[in-house]
Amino acid sequence: TQLLEQSPQFLSIQEGENLTVYCNSSSVFSSLQWYRQEPGEGPVLLVTVVTGGEVKKLKRLTFQFGDARKDSSLHITAAQPGDTGLYLCAGAHFQGAQKLVFGQGTRLTINP
């Protein structure tokens, strides 16, 4: 059972365009994390959001946690080829939970 649905699964856009990746669930999460994974490497943590409605910015990346803490989005402004990679959302069901539920991932390709 996939508890976290990510969309789209694949996205290929031109450099300079904007994009949004969505992560949705019917479950409530105490926190949600976004990771980026390069080929042949492990995922690297980008951000953790814990409060419903929270918005965090990391340079051109904007992360939002839904008010009900069931969904999240990642928005990239003016995408660059260096943003290419697999983006994963992962949720924890309670504070301090050491088991993360991962979405299937969004494979993003930014074309020069």
Add this chain to the structure above:
Amino acid sequence: KAGVTQTPRYLIKTRGQQVTLSCSPISGHRSVSWYQQTPGQGLQFLFEYFSETQRNKGNFPGRFSGRQFSNSRSEMNVSTLELGDSALYLCASSGGGGYTFGSGTRLTVV
């Protein structure tokens, strides 16, 4: 500081064999988790150890086991390998904040 180290990086095994993978967490981190990553299922939680005790376990058969040593290093073992066990096995350590993942061990079962 040094990151999470997983060894070996690549393994090829035959069906029916067993395999042991190793993970050295970031110094000071006492929690080590293991995940299996496949194209079809994505990342799935295997188990988590803290201070040599298994705290959480995912929905994997008993062929998958693990342990943690007093220095927080962890090993996972898969017995009676099946073709479907081919995957990237990722280890992550945590000191109470977010996870830091290793580069993984790519296991191929033939």
